[in-house]
Each structure stands twice: as C-alpha cells, then as structure tokens.
Amino acid sequence: MPAKIATRRSAIHGNGVFAIAPIRKGERLIEYKGRHRTHKEVDRVYSDDVDTGHTFLFTLNHVYVIDANVGGNAARWINHSCDPNCEAVLVEDEDEDPAKDAVFIEAMRAIKPGEELTYNYGIVLAEAHTERLKKLWACRCGSSKCTGTMLQPKPGNKPGNKSATKKSS
Numbered sequence: 001m002p003a004k005i006a007t008r009r010s011a012i013h014g015n016g017v018f019a020i021a022p023i024r025k026g027e028r029l030i031e032y033k034g035r036h037r038t039h040k041e042v043d044r045v046y047s048d049d050v051d052t053g054h055t056f057l058f059t060l061n062h063v064y065v066i067d068a069n070v071g072g073n074a075a076r077w078i079n080h081s082c083d084p085n086c087e088a089v090l091v092e093d094e095d096e097d098p099a100k101d102a103v104f105i106e107a108m109r110a111i112k113p114g115e116e117l118t119y120n121y122g123i124v125l126a127e128a129h130t131e132r133l134k135k136l137w138a139c140r141c142g143s144s145k146c147t148g149t150m151l152q153p154k155p156g157n158k159p160g161n162k163s164a165t166k167k168s169s
Contacts, residue, residue: 003020004021004022005017005029005117006018007074010077010079010116011116012080012081012118012140013079014079016077016079016117017074017075017077017079019112019113019116020113021113022113024107024110025108025110026106027106027107028089028104029104029117030074030105031103031105032066032068032073032075032103032105033068033071033072033073033075034066034069034071034073034076035066035067035069036060036066038065039064042067058103060090060098060101061090061098063099078118078119079118079141080119080141080150082143082146083141083143084108084118084120085111085115085117086106086108086111086119087119087120088103088104090102091103091104105117118141120152122152123150125151129151134148134149134151137149137150
C-alpha cells in the first residue's frame with residue numbers, strides 16, 4: 001500500500017504529519033507506537049518533565065501508557081487541534097489483555113494532500129487550570145474554534161468553569 005502521510009515541519013508546532021495523497025473519511029492511517037509503560041513507571045521516569053508542556057505519552061488504558069519517546073513512530077508528530085481532522089481510536093484486545101490494546105489514528109473527514117493531520121489530545125489534569133498551566137499547554141492550532149489551550153474542560157462542569165478539575169497521567 002503506498003504511503004499517504006509524511007512527516008515535515010509544521011506551522012502549528014515543531015514537526016507535523018501531512019497527507020501526501022487523498023485520505024477517505026474513516027480511513028485508519030497509523031498506529032500510535034512506543035514502549036508500553038505502567039502509569040507508575042511513567043510518573044517515575046518523567047516526574048522531572050512536568051513543566052515542559054511537551055510529551056509523547058499516550059494513555060492506553062488503566063494499566064499502560066504508550067511512551068513514543070522509546071520506539072515511537074511518525075504518529076507522535078501529529079499535532080493537537082481544537083478542530084481536528086483525525087481522531088485517536090482505542091482498539092481493545094479481544095482477550096482483554098491490556099498489554100495488547102492499541103491506538104490508531106483515523107480520519108474524521110476526507111483529507112486533501114498537503115493538509116496537516118491533527119487530533120484533539122484530550123489532555124486531562126487533576127489540578128486547577130491556572131493561567132500558568134494554560135500557557136504551558138497553549139494551543140497553536142490556528143483554528144477559528146481554538147480554545148487557546150490543549151487542556152479539556154473538567155468533567156461534569158461547563159466549558160470555561162475555572163474551578164473544575166480533571167485527571168492526568
């Protein structure tokens with residue numbers, strides 16, 4: 001199957017992934033790959049990196065996080081957008097083995113050659129969304145729907161409620 005995506009510099013942030021051929025709505029484009037680490041291991045390994053606002057970690061399930069810093073592929077370069085053209089889809093193992101779960105990036109709509117692939121990172125933090133954290137997790141997607149942050153509204157609260165809380169890993 002010919003390649004439909006390629007990595008190059010992005011106007012959004014650093015590297016990005018772009019369509020180099022037409023992509024159909026619903027098309028599965030790439031698996032998000034990397035080393036599977038437990039949440040506890042990720043907390044230990046990356047505890048000093050909490051103030052960077054940059055991560056290649058993807059929560060897979062209640063046991064594992066995919067660490068694309070180790071063994072990652074081009075999927076780690078797909079940038080966040082508040083108006084994404086792709087989504088991350090969790091595929092759970094039929095035998096319910098959390099180590100065999102996987103995440104794939106799929107097109108939410110038709111994508112033309114030259115368009116950058118994006119998805120909503122859905123970043124969830126337990127602590128309050130302070131101005132410092134919003135700046136740390138600033139969104140640069142450029143969409144007319146941009147919220148200015150990659151942080152998601154707190155569960156059970158209206159968007160924009162600054163007293164709301166979320167969970168992070």
